[in-house]
Amino acid sequence: MPPSRRIPVSVGIDVGTTNTKVVAIDRYGVVMARAGRPTPRDATDLSVRAESVLDAVEDMVLEVCGDLLEVQALSVAGVGEDGVLVDAHLNPLTPALTWYDPRRREIFDALADHLHGDDTFDVEIDPVCSMVGWVWARRWEASDAAQGWVSLTDLAAARWARRPFLSDTLAPRTGAWRSRDRAWAVPRVEATLGDPALLPPVVAAGEVLGGVACDAFRDAGILAPDAVTVAGGHDHPIAAWGVRQMLPGAVLDSMGTAEVVVARDGSDAGHRRPHVDIAPAIRQSGVTLLHVEELARNVQWASREPEVADEIRALLVGSRAPLEVWEAGYFVRGARGGVAPAYAKDAPRDPRVRASAVLGALAVAGRDAVDVVSPGATERGVVRLAGGWVR
Incomplete structure (x- = not known):
């Protein structure tokens, strides 16, 4: 042609x-x-x-x-x-x-x-x-x-x-x-x-x-x-900029291998707050606010146990409902820089409990991350999700 x-x-x-x-x-x-x-x-x-x-x-x-x-x-x-x-x-x-x-x-x-x-x-x-x-x-x-x-x-x-x-x-x-x-x-x-x-x-x-x-x-x-x-x-700030072109003021929960929650502060603030990274705003004034959590590595770690992996998959596709243990402290998330995940000493061995604890703890971390970045944001609109884990 x-x-x-x-x-x-x-x-x-x-x-x-x-x-x-x-x-x-x-x-x-x-x-x-x-x-x-x-x-x-x-x-x-x-x-x-x-x-x-x-x-x-x-x-x-x-x-x-x-x-x-x-x-x-x-x-x-x-x-x-x-x-x-x-x-x-x-x-x-x-x-x-x-x-x-x-x-x-x-x-x-x-x-x-x-x-x-x-x-x-x-x-x-x-x-x-x-x-x-x-x-x-x-x-x-x-x-x-x-x-x-x-x-x-x-x-x-x-x-x-x-x-x-x-x-x-x-x-x-x-x-x-x-x-x-x-x-x-x-x-x-x-x-x-x-x-x-x-x-x-x-x-x-x-x-x-x-x-x-x-x-x-x-x-x-x-x-x-x-x-x-x-x-x-x-990638995460650029994705957030793209989302805000469609939904001004939106907060992005970017769920890739890392989970990064991104908002914008239009005030050109020169200092960051604890647990919030900053970067220049894209194509406009102000700064981008980012809070980073590990996502995929925690799930992969828990999935080393085949029975837990099966339960995680069932929860993700919706064929099972999670048990309400997400704030029980049974799962300790892995942190940036290679810090390994772990189960608490009192965590039950039941695969469904463990799967619920892992995904629940990660969901709570994502929810809390929105609250972490939001106090500094001059715009607080809807929260939108993007990235491979959204599927």
Whole structure:
């Protein structure tokens, strides 16, 4: 089919913890095609081979466009904390340490005494922060050749635009960025990454980065002559921004591998509150408020017992009703940074009780997270759910 007859679309990519998705929409917001695959992981541990992610993304863009669609714009959102050291051509030199990898805990514990925090930082420091991944990446022999660091989410767009960058919704997830000053905390960077010059320029979500330099796309005839690459960023704030375009003031409960409840404060507040992270608001004034809980890992942990897994499935599909034990304290949720879940000593062994306790505790955490972010929100509308767990 001649390129002139292709339907023009914008293509969005979500590099998620569990799955990577690609969707094409037309000028009216109608979904024209979509694809998804498990996010590639190393065969021996939890790390991510960035080149495998790039290959999967480009394959899915080609699959989505086929012989019908023409790309006018590409943008990538995704996981907040993972990243890689790169050479001068933006080729990855190290794997990415996933945000939930238990190895982060030991690295963080060794750093904690040297990273004194205050509420002017965008996030509370913990093992999830990108800084911990920086320390791990520097242990690789290939790191000596590094010319920069790029987030896993931004890497594809950086390659297409032929320029390194970091979205301003991802910079806070490093633990070394203050949005109020739009500046790095150099002592934190030097203590973890080493040279601050390795960090790319921070750009606003939605900024046009440049064209799309991708031979595979060009050879397949799917690129418009003036196709552009647009900065994306952290998936949860971007999803919340999208929801608020349809429902102004909405609070988003984004239920992915992590559960993140997101609201907006239009007051340009420069300080965060306990248990609430902040990031720049997208395409408007103010800040984004985020409260993060682990979701999938807790369910996966409980599902190691086959009988409990069966009961969890039955509760999720509605074929059984949960027992009212969600606030009994039978289940202790796993926390960010690899802290393991556990049952309380007095937790019954009955599979239905355990399944109800696990899902109930997670539901209560989600409910409470809405209350945590809401006092700071200048808009409090309806709560909407999105993400893979909504299904």
